[in-house]
Amino acid sequence: MSELEKLIEQVLEKNSPHKEFEGSKEILIEALSIYHEELCSQNDELSEINQYLEETKLEYERLFMDAPVGYLIVDLTGLIVKANHYSYQLFDSLTPHQSKLQHFIADEDQDRFYFFFQQLKEDQLETSFSFKTRTEPVRYIKFLQQYVRSNETLIHLAMIDETALVTYQKQIKYMSNHDALTGVYNRHYYENLIQQLNEKLTKHFGVIFADINGLKMINDAFGHMFGDELIKKAVELIEHHMDDTMYLARIGGDEFVIILTETTEEQMKKLMLTLKEAQSLITVKDIQLSISFGYAYKRKPSQDLIKLVHLAEDRMYQNKLHTKSSGRKDIIEGILAVLHEKKPREKEHGERVSFLAETFGKVLNLNATEIHQLKTAGLLHDIGKVTVDHTILDKASGLNTNEKREMKQHPEMGYRILQASQEFKDIADIVLYHHEFYDGTGYPRGLKGESIPYLSRILAVCDAYDAMTKPRPYSIPKSKEEASTELKYHKGRQFDAELVDIFISKVLLKVDLN
Incomplete structure (x- = not known):
């Protein structure tokens, strides 16, 4: 019991007039006053604590809610x-x-x-x-x-x-098994699938290998976006003729595998024939889709599927060799058609240069093979222009540095396109060097004099003459006499001097291109 409590008890219980209690009231009042002040102080502290707790509660409430x-x-x-x-x-x-x-x-x-x-x-x-x-x-x-x-x-x-x-994890999982361009299964999935099927399937299993012909040539001519479009068209064609028992995988840039898990050999042959026939109806611009196929069928339960796949691949390459020549020729003709559609005057220019070059070859008493090469090179010498922006080909004013650089690439692009075909390989060099100058200032290699192939020097004269005498966006056509004078002026610099003299004195007497 505190002293204050004892004092209060004495005062209340012993209400006595004796002197020993006379000062108790005063002491009590003083003590109560002190305790009152202390209570007020504690009350103020509690109010501050309550306010702090309330503010803290609101802060945590906001943290919770926001x-x-x-x-x-x-x-x-x-x-x-x-x-x-x-x-x-x-x-x-x-x-x-x-x-x-x-x-x-x-x-x-x-x-x-x-x-x-x-x-x-x-x-x-x-x-x-x-x-x-x-x-x-x-x-x-x-x-x-x-x-x-x-x-x-x-x-x-x-x-x-x-x-x-x-979503990201699903995309990663999807991309680990699917080709980004076409959405079909990729090589990783295909290899795992073959291993799984090798353990499970014993019969009714077949593989068809497919390879898009001339894709590199098409990419060189039009760029990879064009080639990608052709790839997607090929996938659409194949998927259109597939059912739920088949798998399609892209295992390379231009290679696909169709896996048939429930089929007969006759059904597989029929599918392959259907795809061959259907591809002829698919074109991108003027380029027709061309695919080589090869197949293998599991006739015995003991046959290893991996070996079966290799057999289908070998057969596909064998078939590709048989169709390679005509297929690539068709692609080159398609590329040329795209160029002519893009710039109709290039068709007429190519035909005139071809005629001039053939005539020139006969005047020079070249053999039949060389004359044929000149004639064909004349038709195809500007095929590389299919990669040049049409605004550059149509530009009436002078070309800037970048435009000149792009224009000067067309002989090399033509070379790459023609080099890819066995039928046109022998004229690829003629096309590559037809803009070389006799003094070594031409392009693309800067060859000089007789280091420039002879047929390229012949083609250069024919090409320049036709370019000068026909309308162009950047020049007014010259007369035969004016063009002859221009050729003479550039003898020994741009052109072989001896060939210029023969062209003017003999070839022009035999031709009339008006």
Whole structure:
């Protein structure tokens, strides 16, 4: 008992007039005054503490509500007692507050969620779980952590949106098995599939190898975007004739494999024939799709599928050799058609140069092979211009540095296109060097004098004469006499002097290109 309490007790219980209590009241009043001041001071401190606690509560409330993570407080039935703003965003148009958490989980994940929630209630959750929502669009929600306030028996949950991560993971998984350009299976998937099928299938199994002819030539002529378009057309063709028992994989730039898991040899042959016939109807611009095929069929259960695949590949290459010549010739004719469609005057120019070159070859008493080469080179000498931007070909004013550089690439591009075909290989060099100058200042190699192939020197004179005497965006056509004077002026510099003299004195007497 404190001294103040003792004194109060004495005063109350011994209301005596004796002198020993005369000062007790004064002492009591003084003591009460001191305690009053102390209580007031404590009250002020408590008010400040209450204010601080209230402000802290509001700060944590704001942190809870505005956090970039979903926070929920749920009871043991799954009822959402409290949800922050981000939770509403995660659940889209649905309203979390006073709703059952189970209501937001997709039907396919309900069983998993039930067991997850049982672990939550028993406080035995050791790992986080992800679930799909039933919202539109579907989200993937991951429950990160939980703790239980035992006095209220409430479960606190933190959630993050894993939609972007799940989508990315799906893309990575998809890309690991699929070709980025066409969407069909890639080589990685194909190799794994063959291994799996080798262990499972014993019969009714076939493989068709397919290879797009002339793809490199097409890429050189038009660029890879054009070649990619042709690849996609080939895939569309094959997929159109496939069923659910077949697999299609792109195993190289221009190579595809069709795996048939339930087929007869006759059915496989029929499919291959159908694809061969159908490809003739598919073109990109004027380039017709051309594919070589080869197949192999498993006749005995003991046959190894890997060896079977190699057999189909070998047969495909054998077939490719038989069709290579005509196929590439068709592609070159298609490329030339694209150039002529792009610039109709190039067709007439090529025909005139071809006629001039053939006539020149006869005047020079060249053999039949060389004359044929000159005639063909005249037709195809500018095929490389198919890669040049049409605005450069049509430009009436002088070309700038970059435009000149692009224009000067056309002999090399023509060479690359023609070199890819066995039928035109012998004229590729003629085309490559037809813009070399006799004094070594030409392009693309800067060859000089007789190091320039003879047929290229002949073609250069014919090409220049026709260019001077016919309308061009950048020049007014010259007369035969004016063009002859120009050729003479450049003798020994741009042209072989002896060839210029023969061309003017003999060839021009035999031709009339008006």
